[in-house]
Amino acid sequence: MIARVIVDVPSRQTDRPFDYEVPLALEGWVEAGSRVGVPFGGRVLQGFVVGVIPSEASEVDMSKIKPIAELLDPLPPLRPDLIELASWLSVKYCCTMIAALQAMLPAALKGKAERTVRLSESFEEQEPEAAAAVLLPDGLREWLRRSGPVKLDTLRERFPDAGAYVKAAIRIGLLEEQVAIRDKVSIRKVQTVIPPVDREGAAEALAAWPARAGKQRDVLAFMLDAEGPVPLQKLLADTGTTGSTVKALVDKGWLTMREVEASRDPYAGRTFQRTEPLPLTEGQQEVLKWIVASIDAREPKPYLLHGVTGSGKTEVYLQAIQRCLDQGLQAIVLVPEISLTPQMVERFKGRFGDAVAVLHSRLSTGERYDEWRKIRERRAQVAVGARSAIFAPFESIGLMIIDEEHESSYKQEESPKYHARDVAIMRAKQHGATVVLGSATPSLESFAAATAVRPSGNNGAGGGAPLLLAMPDRVAGRPMPPVTVVDMREELQGGNRSMFSRTLYAGLADRLERGEQSVLLLNRRGYSTFVMCRSCGYTAACPHCDISLTYHQKTRVLRCHYCGHSENAPSACPSCESEHIRFFGTGTQKVEEELAKLFPGIRVIRMDVDTTTEKGSHEKLLKQFGERKADVLLGTQMVAKGLDFPYVTLVGVVAADTSLHLPDFRSAERTFQLLTQVAGRAGRHELPGEVVVQSYAPEHYAIQTAQHHDYDAFVREELAHRRAMGYPPYCRLILVTMSHEQLPLLTEVGDRFAQRLRDAALAAGVYGRVDGTSGPRALDVLGPVASPIARMKDRYRFQCMIKYRGNVDATALLRETIRPFMEGSEGRGVQFGIDVDPHMIL
């Protein structure tokens, strides 16, 4: 048999299956989805089997075909549907197959070759002369004799000069070399102790136990009470002994030890209060009815659930999932990374217990792998996680929920640059599953699709337009909090030069007096600290990238976000030697100082990049705030999402329009979403809430509509703008980024590439302007222009924007045009990056 293998080489030239012979010993074990080690161009690599065919069906010359070196997992990590999904991903997002496959699997399964050497056992005796000719340095041979197989890397570390000897020794067979794929983490093994088989005998022995071996007696007594194997760690902890005591009992034959597989459970030791389904409001019932009917019908159907903040979407999710489980189907819940807090996990674990696997980036590689295996081995039926959990290897999915559907974290910014929403809709087709996109502020793309305003001829994931479901009311009839918009220009004219308007100041003072809490949002992107000289205007920039360096207060180091370059912070300006060099803070620091000045003794928790880099710090800060250990929670975007504290009665937005005027067509949408989300943090419980929004452009529709909690009005305005400007959802975009070390070469290749693309579009009869008034089918190529970050890692960057609408297979056109640039001499080393449906235009 021949296995068709995708090898782990992230290059377009190797982006196709290679044929390998399945050794007789592995026949029946190697199947589509298996992970294998294969020889490839003089080394051993990891690869994924995407198909197994009879030997005669291979089109490769027999003499070229090598055998598979090893099989890496007993159970293939990939299911057939995931292989199919990977092909779809690689086509839709123009990425390599290996990148698509790897995106679906936990990092633990990215094994690398490890080379080991060991002394040949018989060689020295049989060929003493040859052995003598390769006099391995003193100590090296002795070391090898003692330690058995040794990692080549380790050997190089300890004997840096031994290279030539080792090579010669391998050549004549004195040393044997072995190459195997080694995973980043392995399946965790735990020692367990097994109770005595002869319980009566043990009991008798115990009765007559010598007094001096008291510890052994305790251990044996403990084990007699045990019903089954006891983990060694637990036994030691419970009896207060050490390993030697147990070992003595093992040696005497009373106990035996065994190694068993174990999971690293990130929630070990935590018990989750079992919760029962809550009674639903009429609105919730109506929505649930639709979803349940859809799950039962097992037809792939997407729903857009537009529910205002506090309308009880999560309870609907929980009951829909229950329906799935009752039907023997599995469910996936996606939550934005930032809101995947312990409270969120608790709601799912509380309802479904051990059937829940949790997948998020804060887990260690090993923990993630174990949670993933719970799914693969059918020990879990519900996956709750961030973006990549959409690839959970379930067998038959009934429901996929994407909560806070509008969140940009569902778009992956590295290759493959997929959007979890599109993947969900594709998987739904494969499984006959229902998709629920939930949000208080649905993305314009989803809303437009659900209301049939979309570019004609959807060539995306397809699956039909989502049906719009609405939950316009908060549970228990709680009102939306009133929003006051303060015109900061008037404040300034009125003589108030502080960053707080009189309204916000009064609000804060009032909460302090009443012992209630406030949330302050500083809506600011690119909130990192940077260094500037106040005398000459010098700013510290990365020598490899066109970007300012970020100042890290703790280590007093300047670091580049893009390439990792770091240097010590200067004490004087490197340009003019002035000492007026300043570290400009995040803005939140400034607000914090101002608060301390205005309200002496105020307790502030600041949440921004500086205070949340440490693991778990995010949760710790929120916990403190929840315990009312602070009066004000001050932060960036991250305070807007999913928080629910009963004593928060005031939400202030310090400067609402800082995100409004970014050169990005989504800036109004982002601003509206942020304001609406943050406003939803107030008055979620008995105490009524209030929101104060400070702005220099209070008349802007994004702010006006957010003030009135009027999503529909916002969408109307925004859609009109998008139509006029010819932006999504009235067209689709593909961003092509090109980079090279040499600028002239890059501009030349870039221009030619754009021209080729226009020619191709012209030949296909679709070339034309794309805006609100253009015809039903058109594709336009804008640029190339210098990227907003014009240089990164010593490479210049240019980009082209492809805009198209209607039934145009733009990715196919792009792939065909790009091929000669990638493979042939035409590209001349220019690197191409493709982002389909980009989110970051900047």
Next chain:
DNA sequence: AGCACGCCGACT
């Protein structure tokens, strides 16, 4: 991506 094979500069 690596590693090999292949043509032109600074060394024993």
Next chain:
DNA sequence: GTCGGCGTGCTC
């Protein structure tokens, strides 16, 4: 005259 620079080209 050789060692080695990294420029193309292939990997089942």
